[in-house]
């Protein structure tokens with residue numbers, strides 16, 4: 001299958017309907033053996049030090065993996081995507097832009113999906129059929145999420161990992177379905193985990209690799225991964241346009257806020273970790289969450305891929321102790 005890189009979640013139903021295999025560049029970057037070397041590779045190519053580590057990772061991954069084509073989300077994701085697209089284009093990568101409408105306009109989004117369909121030469125019937133198949137897999141991942149917060153049988157890392165993988169279904173939905181089913185089989189027979197503090201994690205997926213383990217070692221557990229959960233499209237609809245309109249991440253902070261508040265109450269969360277990425281415009285949105293959410297929030301910042309630094313560990317320790 002032809003590989004197409006993604007800079008973030010897009011309607012992958014179109015790609016699978018067209019027989020194309022999507023590769024979420026974020027996932028291959030962070031799961032690389034030495035992700036820091038990818039960041040350095042981009043800096044050697046001229047990417048500034050004060051640009052988000054994810055963007056640098058995406059640039060190097062695309063070139064190293066020889067991905068010929070990338071679908072870049074030009075609206076509703078990252079302010080750095082335009083320059084990423086341009087620098088990749090200069091290196092011979094074909095760029096296909098995709099935009100989410102800031103005002104969640106149905107007509108606009110439908111026309112963006114149709115543009116993608118026309119590029120990949122697929123019809124609505126095939127896309128809708130593919131949506132049904134992918135929703136079946138998504139529903140298994142929803143069950144992992146339910147086992148996390150309701151039955152306390154899944155830790156924060158696996159909750160994060162399976163949900164984040166729904167952006168591309170690891171390039172092979174059938175294989176991924178099997179992996180999820182095997183995991184569920186084991187997880188549902190586990191004894192419930194017994195932590196003192198239930199946490200929520202909001203913000204972009206962390207570039208820090210040991211956050212969830214660290215929290216579990218000090219008696220806390222993440223029972224809600226906000227954006228990762230959104231990647232699973234946890235909505236009751238069979239209309240693909242509606243599905244990507246309900247998806248909160250590409251729209252404004254207030255769309256996310258509503259979802260966050262609902263899940264805090266449902267999952268009985270004591271405190272939130274707001275993860276922010278160095279040099280990311282989304283850091284500014286911390287102002288909104290702090291003002292609008294009435295449970296304690298700890299804002300932490302990650303820069304390059306790697307483990308938690310000592311200062312952040314100390315801040316997390318104090319936060320968890322305070323909540324306990």
Ligand code: SF4
Nearest residue numbers: 052054078204277280
């Ligand atoms: S963390 Fe922020 S700056 Fe980095 S890729 Fe994501 S949206 Fe862009």
